[in-house]
Amino acid sequence: MQFTALQIATLIKGTLEGNPEVKVSKVSKIEEAIEGSLSFVANPKYEEYLYSSKASVIIVNESLKLAAPVSATLIRVADAYMAFALLLEKYNEMVSNAGKNGIEQPSYVSKTASIGKDVYIAAFAYIGENVIIGDRVKIYPGCYIGDNVVINEDSVLYSGVKIYNECSVGSRVFIHSGCVIGGDGFGFAPLNNGSYKKVPQIGNVIIEDDVEIGANTTIDRATMGSTYIRKGVKLDNLIQIAHNVDIGENTVIAAQTGVSGSTKIGKNCVIGGQVGIVGHIHIADGTKINAQSGLSKSVLEANQALNGSPAFDYKSSLRSQAVFRNLPELNQRIMKLEETIAQLAALVKQDISINE
Amino acid sequence: MQFTALQIATLIKGTLEGNPEVKVSKVSKIEEAIEGSLSFVANPKYEEYLYSSKASVIIVNESLKLAAPVSATLIRVADAYMAFALLLEKYNEMVSNAGKNGIEQPSYVSKTASIGKDVYIAAFAYIGENVIIGDRVKIYPGCYIGDNVVINEDSVLYSGVKIYNECSVGSRVFIHSGCVIGGDGFGFAPLNNGSYKKVPQIGNVIIEDDVEIGANTTIDRATMGSTYIRKGVKLDNLIQIAHNVDIGENTVIAAQTGVSGSTKIGKNCVIGGQVGIVGHIHIADGTKINAQSGLSKSVLEANQALNGSPAFDYKSSLRSQAVFRNLPELNQRIMKLEETIAQLAALVKQDISINE
């Protein structure tokens, strides 16, 4: 497929600079673009590539000031990243998931399951008792859908997703390969002989609409009640969400972070990778937590930024980290002070004794 | 199903306070309980909910002193959490795993495998050569059991568990979805040209009785000999256990922790989430390790508590962390001291020179 710069500019409502008739047939990162590529520059870090790029068409921010001539046709828009994402989305719709329809064999669909219209159920998918699958849902090979699970319309479960019984998944939810939804929460009561007794986990997991969950992430079912992943939440790969956690709307969590049991995270939080959050705390709306931080206390005030393990105010934490690097030198300065002061003290006392 | 407060009190041998005839039909967390709910309060953190709860029956500790009147019927027992867990267990037995029996089709069971009585082998499960499956074992859809594996009675493998050849699993073991047992240990010998040569991993993994393993946890086979998960060990989700590790009886490990090769962990240890433990060390019985700690040395004395990365004594570590927050201020104080002392030194020397 080929598109002209003009067609693209029209589609994303941008302003053209350069030849409107130049054609592109592929999309590329700016640093890898060749003739015929459509590319974009949104992050100033990548602006340097603009001037040497062989790309035929480049989408840029309206606000960009050129530091040198550019050979490509430019299309200026308010937000180059968003405009490019929109184009990719249209492209993706044409390419991926195409032709995935119907029920492949061999698959296992319980007679008591209710299957919507235009559904894709791949070979080796397993649909348990009383499961309800909404219209246009796609279930890739090797998925397991336990008894009484509900999956609403337009959701996609990639290969090997496992959903335990009683859980529910909203509309337009994307769950990537290897995710486990609804495994038992980690609850054990210590016995006198040092062993542990399992606390049965009889709750479920409720995933609301427009959620995306990365590969091999695990979300445990509640002991009682539900573990909630609210509308619009985005979870990266290899994240652990423990039993009875509640993650607020539009909160984003990066890879390998873990949230312990019964913690409630607010809306619109941004949580970095490899963060650890203890159980039974509340995190206010709009909290930002830097990667590798460890949260051990509730965050009561909204929109704070935190860092460190244990985490505290982001900027203060950076200052402490800066001094940390110089601790050996600090130690030396204290030793020096101790010596000097001992000499001075001797001097002063001697001096005083002379005077007396 | 409905139960009266009296029936429940009798079952868990508790003392009734309030109407013995009130009925419950569901179990709820105390903060979500409604009329008809059975609930419990064990953690003092949740005691506040006791006084406003609409629950019909609440199980509490014998030792609890009421700070205000309570509308629910109370049942007092020595350990409210344990009593409640017991009730959930009985409830769970009635609901989950029910009706999972027999060999679903299509599944793959090698002719050389030996299958016990009352076993559940789901569709898309794969049972390799010479596998031995004990009585009442349940194997959910999409599990893979490699050649020569033994799984003892009453164990449950949830959907998508993978067990490589030659490994063994004890009785009453629960393994959650996506676990990988017996993958190759990470052993490579460096060559002169900068590349690495794989060291074949010809050992196995031995999982003893009464173990529970969380979703997507990985346990590598030994280079030679065995990686051991001893009786009663509880592992949470997304944990990494490397080759030749040995985890002692009744040790509990929270999510996303990693244990490096050949490390031996004692009995009754409690290890938090996201902890890292280096290889080739010993950890004494009863060691407690706080979340996100990094252990780089053996722990020789039993029952110690550790924290930090690198980890040291828990309480000392908290004190160091407290000073860490104030490092910029500490730095200021040192600068102030340096200034003051320079002024004093000048003063003293001037003074002395005057006197001389």
Place this chain on the structure above:
Amino acid sequence: MQFTALQIATLIKGTLEGNPEVKVSKVSKIEEAIEGSLSFVANPKYEEYLYSSKASVIIVNESLKLAAPVSATLIRVADAYMAFALLLEKYNEMVSNAGKNGIEQPSYVSKTASIGKDVYIAAFAYIGENVIIGDRVKIYPGCYIGDNVVINEDSVLYSGVKIYNECSVGSRVFIHSGCVIGGDGFGFAPLNNGSYKKVPQIGNVIIEDDVEIGANTTIDRATMGSTYIRKGVKLDNLIQIAHNVDIGENTVIAAQTGVSGSTKIGKNCVIGGQVGIVGHIHIADGTKINAQSGLSKSVLEANQALNGSPAFDYKSSLRSQAVFRNLPELNQRIMKLEETIAQLAALVKQDISINE
């Protein structure tokens, strides 16, 4: 199978000390060796076992100096670990993967797929449209190979590996159970209402030759272009590799480490477990990063060693960590200095006033 010490010495070109006719029938770790065992000692940590071992044959380094008599027949070689690995490899070839050949049923192989010679495709494996599978590739039960994927000769995909469409895998690549290759990168553009819009991920993952990837590791497809795992890279379990990352030849990464988007890691790096690396940075060839470190900046100079979160020079970092343990004492010393200096200042001023 039985081998004599002489046969083994000949095979690995070692020098015999002791009875050349003694026979071994199994391989064991030195601390678990019994009569009839072949074992090795390479790490000085394990030398103590040499003198009490019941092993019949022990491979040791040429350079080893005996501190006491040894009952076993010794075979001396330049590198005992490598020689032993070579033997294990030959042993492993005889035992594992043996008899895995042909296409088991039920499996799903698209009619448009091209399958090489002597391939193993297990039951419940799924091979999508236009997939190309090279000669002698082994695909274990429950693997998913998406449309247009290429897998080159002699590679092994253990049970439950998921490879999304358009990705490619080199020759002699080993991918362990539960790995997810080519899931969507974590890219979302924030909208004004606080929600996020998915950025389609239309690139792929390219895995070059001689790579090994541990269980449940996830490697995301590029937004555009490719995520690269270069020749000879070894990845451990539960690692997260984000979109557009490029990992250089022969770099080794331990378990649970995460690499954020668009970061480029050089050749021959050695990266410990649970390390976090931010996005959009470059790491020079030969960099060593200690376990649990957090890298937030590019590493420009080759062959540096780093530690800590945030990471800096390894040795300096250890010195800072050593002072960290004594921070409470440092604080005390500063308080003491402040007191002493206040007393001195009072004394000096008094003294001066006397003199004046």
